Amino acid sequence: MRLRPHKDHEQSHATDVGTNRLEAFSDGIFAIAITLLALNLQVPILTTITPQALTMALGAKWPTYLTFMFSFVTVLIAWVYHHRLLQWAKHAETLLLFANGMLLLFISAIPFPTALLGAYLTTSAASVASAIYAGYIGILNFTYNLLWWVVVRQHRRDHPSSRRLPTSMILSFLGFPCYLIAFLMAFWSPAAALVICSILWIIWTVKAPDMDVVPPKGV
Amino acid sequence: MRLRPHKDHEQSHATDVGTNRLEAFSDGIFAIAITLLALNLQVPILTTITPQALTMALGAKWPTYLTFMFSFVTVLIAWVYHHRLLQWAKHAETLLLFANGMLLLFISAIPFPTALLGAYLTTSAASVASAIYAGYIGILNFTYNLLWWVVVRQHRRDHPSSRRLPTSMILSFLGFPCYLIAFLMAFWSPAAALVICSILWIIWTVKAPDMDVVPPKGV
Amino acid sequence: MRLRPHKDHEQSHATDVGTNRLEAFSDGIFAIAITLLALNLQVPILTTITPQALTMALGAKWPTYLTFMFSFVTVLIAWVYHHRLLQWAKHAETLLLFANGMLLLFISAIPFPTALLGAYLTTSAASVASAIYAGYIGILNFTYNLLWWVVVRQHRRDHPSSRRLPTSMILSFLGFPCYLIAFLMAFWSPAAALVICSILWIIWTVKAPDMDVVPPKGV
């Protein structure tokens, strides 16, 4: 709800509860989506059961393990950054709820492109599968940037003198052009597309400590 | 539990915890149901693997993507409105727990009519699938209205002078007759049924900012 | 952790956090188990697709819908009563964590006997399926009673003069012999077993308002 400054205590309490429920709901979807990724890991069914056959059948499924870890780290970084982002948001207003909902739509469906990439990474259709994967995470990044825009707009309404953009917002805007390049490169080399995604992770992970600051009051 | 006014501090603390757990449990089910929708998105299995074959097989699954997004937005709007509704509820009394449980029953099973519609939307059985879908969301809306009735009853018990109904309650009561019409029209045109559902969304999304007000004490 | 009375504020704060996490974790498992029940609702696959064939195929699945609702209400009532139970528990001590874990084990696996009953209710193996179902819920009730014992023991340690048992504990102890009778009757009549389970629900739902009281300090 829209917070009116200097209102009575009961109202501001209700506001806090609102933001808490938004966080809890988002955390729930992040947690479920990240855990459902593991459903893509399937036990192999063998015609002749020997220790060697099981070892080989499990080994042959390496693209499934790789894409599982890939998407797990993606959702984890997205959660860490979302965690920082919502520290800037103070009011669970309707626009924020819907912008956040858009982001959650793409978080919740992430097991699908992950399973697709896992199934086709070692086939001749790897280009399409990895282009869809990179494009999908690109759109996810876009919805995240949209959410930043809503939060910064809210923050500036409360602190009109504030001009500085959060570091993590600038870092996030870096993502979209990179994912676009990854999407295009996927048709030429699927591995190159995944390498670009990995470099983005490393940047975001290394730069994450820079965000270890709560927005000061006068920003 | 039933809150007795003017009781000691420990009791009212326990009451707050109760309402918090109700919210957390509901948020959990909303979050899981919305995320399980994505399990309907299945990786196509190809007999001949080529980039073109994969692209076409993925494209042919558009009803699955459409219904996924449809149900995602439905559950998201239901969550936003549920979020507002529970701000009016102050005591986690047993009647509220069970009325809320009824709503959660229909939220939790929403992946089923969604998968049904996704599977049969482009077949000759589309009429039955879309009638069931519209009818299902109509019943969901009915349980939501029931919950409003319990909450308003509770609110009036605490504030006997209050006569004004919450805007979002009136908006919600609009849903049931519309879904009934959608249910009946589905037998004539499945698309028309889905259009009616979409119009309801737009109304509810546009009107949602009107609810950005916490119920004032004397309402 | 074991609360030592009259300790400093930081410690008692940590204790509260502990109980909150126990509640949150339990609510999470209740919410996920109740939502996973809906995965048993499967879209029928038709050889000849007509509106009539789809309607009939959906209608033939009535045992699946019945058992879904049956288990949903069971878990919902279990959650409502668990909610009351944890209001009596003040310290997240290790014994409580493991007793609660036992209960959660049987809550989390409830989709399995539910699916079993849904698959075999209309077959000649209905007796075995419903006996397992009734027996399973009986064991679930037993773990719940065990948890009550731990909580009452904790409560009496804090309030040595307290002798009165909570009403919901007595109601819960009613469950085990009834489920045992239901288990035995299942071999003679599966329907009779389910009727006994339903009567228990009605008693627990009707009696639930009696629990709308927080334990007074001197109980």
Added chain:
Amino acid sequence: MRLRPHKDHEQSHATDVGTNRLEAFSDGIFAIAITLLALNLQVPILTTITPQALTMALGAKWPTYLTFMFSFVTVLIAWVYHHRLLQWAKHAETLLLFANGMLLLFISAIPFPTALLGAYLTTSAASVASAIYAGYIGILNFTYNLLWWVVVRQHRRDHPSSRRLPTSMILSFLGFPCYLIAFLMAFWSPAAALVICSILWIIWTVKAPDMDVVPPKGV
């Protein structure tokens, strides 16, 4: 975020919220992973349906039930100990978020080695399946130890005079060499590997009450 001591109240409030969200997110993943274990319990499909055939088919699935309970208890103990661990952590700094994320990666995928062991425990490939299972839980234990290292490092930064290590950390470090032995013994005897894992549980469960103490300020 990095807590600077003696900062204003708003900042420390934001810090608490950060730790709460970390706990909520972790609890969510623990709760979902533990509940998804139950998806491995599948209803048997019979060619000839009789009560005897159903009883026998269900009985033949005992490795599935055993491994379900095995992994459930593993995740439950991991959650109880994680619960204690996070009571030592006071700041949701980025390093902690990622170390915790590593642990959650292995928690979320635990249904996979569980299903593997359930499927192959009674076959000639039991050695490979149980070696993978023991090795997997060994790596899980390793990530948990890593998290302890981060938390203790954080704790010592805040309390430079503190030298005593938490009991549960020492108990946890016991796990890795035991799981390594279990991994190696699995190739000789799968049962022996599982017995070693069980002994660890009993030690951790019996020793858990020793941790029922919040870290005192000056530790």
